[in-house]
Amino acid sequence: MSTELGHFALILALATAIMQSILPMVGAARSDTRLMNVAPMAAVTCFALVLLSFAALTQAYLTSDFSVLNVFENSHSLKPTLYKFTGVWGNHEGSMLLWILILAFFGALVAVFGNNLPPTLKANVIGVQGWILVAFLLFIIFTSNPFIRISPPPFEGQDLNPILQDIGLAIHPPLLYLGYVGFSISFSFAIAALIEGKIDAAWARWVRPWTLTAWMFLTAGISMGSYWAYYELGWGGWWFWDPVENASFMPWLLGTALLHSALVMEKREALKIWTVLLAIMAFSLSLLGTFLVRSGVLTSVHAFATDPTRGVFILMILCVFIGGALTLFAFRASSLRAGGIFAPISREGALVLNNLFLTTATMTVFVGTLYPLFLEVISEEKISVGAPFFNLTFGPLMVPLLLAIPIGPLLSWKRGDLLGAMQRLYVAILGGFAVALVVIYVQTGAPILAAVGIGIGIYLIIGSMAELWMRAGLGRMAFSKSLGRLKGLPRSIYGTAMAHFGVGVTVIGIVAVSAFSSEDIVAMQPKDQIEAGGKTIIFEGIENAQGPNYQVQIGHFTIMEAGREIGKTTSEKRFYPARQMPTTEAGIVTYGASQLYVSLGDPQANGGLVVRIWYKSWVTFIWYGTVFMVLGAIISLSDRRLRVGAPAARKTKAAAQQGASA
């Protein structure tokens, strides 16, 4: 019964979304307030209906209602309750429903919190959001309906893919989708602005918090996914340049570019056309990612389970939205007036450089991901483009970008003083150099590149604080006065510093783990021991046990340092009978920023067991860095200037500029 209710709610949501997509926009065109007022009501109703639908599916999962095909195919009555819940989005149909739920959620957020927007802009934004909703509701109802029943209902379900039976599934997809789908708001704002033919600094100010929110979630989602893969897949890799990863990475790169160009637009009214284009492209890449993943075109070897109609349907959505948006852009872009001018060496110039490199990096990932497909279509030749390609092309593109990060905020708007900025960064530059030299000295034989990488990381960490230091006048005036100044700085400056600091931390983690980790692959008998990262690991033996829905072999290990026991860890190999699939649960122990990573392999004929032991130097820095980036976004979002309405914002902006020039 509740399943039918959910099904019905989904169809009602479609009807509501159709209204949402038409009436407010007609209202905006005719300046009809009553029609425009439909927008918030429709958006909130639509969200409530999709939520109801989602709740119905969740109910079916929690009660293991195997008369629902989707539950039968992806759940099992013995599955722990948490995974019954997260299993709702651990499959194609359910994850599409989550996608739509979040889409409707963002629409409702604009409806509720968008009171500071001009009425026509608000109506148009919610209207465009309605179009996207209509497209995806049609998609789910006609090609991926999660509410299909089967008769007679089977007694037991086919279980969820065991790799997904992990806390990671509870966190990673919702975060990732909040990011992916969050860019739809920037997109809707861009389209609404193009329709109205009006775009100014105030527009940039309205869009920025939404972009920042989406970016924050996407950062957290990608980072979380990376850590999940790291601990779940049993070989300690944290990024694979897989097409599916690239699909989430491209919107992130472009979203990062958008954040920075929106800044220029907000402060200086420059780069308007470019910013609008970025807003369109960031969400287009989210759509492309959805298409690549759903249609399975990139993984044709294994795509046997994919329904081609789904791929074609999303491809149509893709063409309509991206094509439509770009056409509109082509017609309207010229009507947008360009804003303030600036010298190449200026804050704006630095942000243009940022955009240039981020966009090129995005295109590199894009070409690398799609080239094999392209080549196969035109010449039937099959090639692979994997991690070595991306490391070779993407890596070098990042170096100038990273070097420019601390310099940008120290340049003034309009016309900056590069030499002056560099002079102010002398502490950071020297620090980076010194640390690079120390790395070479301590790790004799360390690759020069690794030393340079660590040096860049240190330079970023120190350099990110330079703006705060300068603005506070630390060292130039009484400490208490500096402290007062620090308090008075807008929070967005702290957010920027924090996020850039995080980039430095992540860079150090990436370089260190690639250059200084150790790996041992050995066949061990019980009581055998091995050295890793200055510690002795003793293999205590294997124990067989039974989990709720799996059988498990548990390897016990004792960790000794200087003859003293400092800890124990276990590493597991599980087997899930329902899907006939094994998984590994690595034993991971953290020491400072580094981790000891123990993974079990196959038993040997002589009673021994293959064990792989890694000492991953500073690996956690990779994810700590992203935590700083997310914190930076949160601090920046709490900035008063982003929360207040447009008219008040102008005042504070003027005040801030006075403060900046003072």
Next chain:
Amino acid sequence: MSKVLTSFMALIFLTLSVPAFAVNPDEILDDAELEARARVISADLRCLVCQNQSIDDSDADLARDLRVLVRNRLVEGDTNKEVIDYVVSRYGDFVLLKPSFSAKNLFLWIAPALFLLIGGLLAFVKLRNPDHEKVSAPLSSDEKDKLKQILNQ
């Protein structure tokens, strides 16, 4: 992340390959230098039956065969390039995770530089000839008076 994400988002793979457990102790060469070279070569070769894994990371049987093959060739005295050429001659370009620098891959390899160049040129041209519309708005009479005042100070 690849497999987690793929399996979650796409559910394309009814049979995900077993969690990777690649190089086994019995494969490792006694000569550390040769072994190191084998690892470097393996990282650039694709496991043909896997999704997006190198033979170094994959535990599929075919990957194991390839790893052994690579090591045998190295022991026989092949250079890295000879080993890779041999593997390509048997399995085709698909086996290379780092595509060859050949005519058909030209665009792939020059794309990053090309984009950077075009983008940089566009930005440069734009920055040199910005639209002056807004900036060159004439001064109002008030502003002119003010300017005169300042200049006469």
